[in-house]
Amino acid sequence: AQSVTQLDSHVSVSEGTPVLLRCNYSSSYSPSLFWYVQHPNKGLQLLLKYTSAATLVKGINGFEAEFKKSETSFHLTKPSAHMSDAAEYFCVVRGNSGYALNFGKGTSLLVTP
Amino acid sequence: NAGVTQTPKFRVLKTGQSMTLLCAQDMNHEYMYWYRQDPGMGLRLIHYSVGEGTTAKGEVPDGYNVSRLKKQNFLLGLESAAPSQTSVYFCASSSVPIGELFFGEGSRLTVL
Numbered sequence: 001a002q003s004v005t006q007l008d009s010h011v012s013v014s015e016g017t018p019v020l021l022r023c024n025y026s027s028s029y030s031p032s033l034f035w036y037v038q039h040p041n042k043g044l045q046l047l048l049k050y051t052s053a054a055t056l057v058k059g060i061n062g063f064e065a066e067f068k069k070s071e072t073s074f075h076l077t078k079p080s081a082h083m084s085d086a087a088e089y090f091c092v093v094r095g096n097s098g099y100a101l102n103f104g105k106g107t108s109l110l111v112t113p
Numbered sequence: 114n115a116g117v118t119q120t121p122k123f124r125v126l127k128t129g130q131s132m133t134l135l136c137a138q139d140m141n142h143e144y145m146y147w148y149r150q151d152p153g154m155g156l157r158l159i160h161y162s163v164g165e166g167t168t169a170k171g172e173v174p175d176g177y178n179v180s181r182l183k184k185q186n187f188l189l190g191l192e193s194a195a196p197s198q199t200s201v202y203f204c205a206s207s208s209v210p211i212g213e214l215f216f217g218e219g220s221r222l223t224v225l
Contacts, residue, residue, distance in 0.1 A: 009153070032211050036214075041218075041219075042218060042219075043117070043203060043205075043216030043217050043218045043219060044156075044203070044205075044214070044216045045216070046213045046214065049213070051211075090155060090156065094211050095158070099144065099161060099163055099169070099210050099211070100146070100158050100161055100171055100172075101158070101211070101214065102158075102172075103148075103155040103156040103157070104155050105153055105154060105155040106153075106155050
């Protein structure tokens with residue numbers, strides 16, 4: 001079964017410092033992986049996706065993620081956090097059916113002044 | 114641009130009552146999904162549809178039914194609501210399988 005594990009339920013950073021949100025995946029074949037962001041009381045928005053092209057994927061708002069097959073990881077990073085980055089972040093992998101996506105449990109990012 | 118619209122946004126039900134959540138998308142997407150979001154659980158897929166007239170079960174389908182009579186609409190029904198169905202429900206659509214999902218803003222359902 002295709003699944004993801006987000007290693008931290010909460011991450012707190014200071015504004016201007018780097019962000020690292022960790023995600024490990026489990027997949028029996030080459031995975032399709034995504035990061036989505038959810039701001040308070042809003043729907044989810046796609047940040048970036050990996051579909052077996054470049055292993056370093058750039059997304060919106062300065063975020064990027066690196067696919068590491070040897071480590072089965074797809075960590076999300078940003079060089080410098082902004083207050084507006086405070087949100088819930090979900091790592092997502094394509095499911096068994098080929099149509100559905102399986103979501104991780106989410107990481108809540110807090111950005112302090 | 115409307116995108117994906119869910120109605121209602123809030124609803125309180127008593128145990129045993131029925132209701133229908135409506136999802137409408139104006140992007141001509143083939144694929145539509147219903148997820149539920151519970152604290153600490155992420156999003157879990159309830160049902161999905163790969164085109165008009167089709168539906169399929171997701172991870173947590175029990176207690177829910179769906180219909181896709183028109184391409185732009187995807188209805189989620191609760192025939193006999195239970196407190197365990199208290200949740201925030203999200204509809205999403207995509208143009209291709211495993212493509213970018215476009216989400217509605219959610220429907221908060223409380224079952225007493």
